[in-house]
Amino acid sequence: MELNELNDDAHDTGIGGAMDEELQGLKKELSKHGIFTTTFEELYNWGRKNSVWPLTFGLACCAIEMIATTMARYDLARFGAEVFRASPRQADLIIVSGTVTKKMAPQVVRLYNQMPEPKYVIAMGACAISGGPFRDGYNVLKGIDRYIPVDVHIPGCPPRPEALMDAFMALQKKIAAQSLTGESRPRHLRAGEPSEFPVPAHGEHGLEPPLNPEVWNPLKVIQE
């Protein structure tokens, strides 16, 4: 491709996008000739995404589906996540599987804080993402994303093992797409970004604070 053509592309997709496309094309061409090329970033992320160790942690009926996902029939081990660690210090992923009560929420945040970076969160099921059928109850947290940053939300009550595997693959894609340098690098590679989040306290009427505004970014509902 001529240089001016490349520049024309750059107008549409940005220089980086055009360069990436060029490199991907080159990689593909070389692989046809039996030459494997990669980058350090790709290799690093490939290793990370295929050995995500979840925390042995479950809260309610979703945990039963999570356990089923790890067993022989669904076999999460195929994705490199067969080692459920019983200590947050050794885990990369916390699957919040089930109803988070207000009594339990501080412990969930504390477990997340104890995990080393890079760490990821899957909120599994209607309760974990929003409170679900217990949303109007007095004792249920209306979504764990009020206190910790959630990477993948799975709806369902409970979600089937296939849904959890789909979420896991979505997380793997997210990890593979993370760049190690530059402005778009993830949180754990930014020196100033927090890796721990405030643990809510049990107040007289509910959790204090009721949410962490730095973490909680709900989608705005726009009505015509």
Add this chain to the structure above:
Amino acid sequence: MTAEEIKAALETGIPGCAVEVIVNGSPAAQHSLWIDSAHGREAAKFLRDHAELALDYCSNVTGVDWLGAADKPGYLEAVYHLFSIERRLGPVVVRMRTGNRADDVHLPSLTPVWRSAEFQEREVFDLYGIVFDGHPDLRRLLMWEGFVDHPMRKDYVPPPEDDAPGDQAAPDAAQAG
């Protein structure tokens, strides 16, 4: 024994004990007995040790909030479901009422009579705010220490911050769009 017969037995067995049969008009016809709380513990012991009834098992304790009209305070109620495993009969439903819903919320604990009432009375204390006098360990069971409300009361209002802005289709969100 019918509810009326139990009432008569209680009144003769415990002098001064007021008992009332609360008729259940539904097809189940599961009538219950209101017992005045001053004689509650005595009446419970009487029912447990009665030769014919032998109500040796308390299967369920729950609360009811009878929220009064604007000029009445209303009252709280504790309901006990009693069975006899020995005689294979039951349930005999026993109720006790508090004076009001604010400051006179004391009832005698029946845990000394039926040990199985311990955690269930704690639950009723937690969620309805009935104070059981004579309970060996009256602490909140489900909510945390330091929580002040009683969530199963009918006038309970959850904290407003639970539904934070952006959580639902709020009017200001519509304007922002």
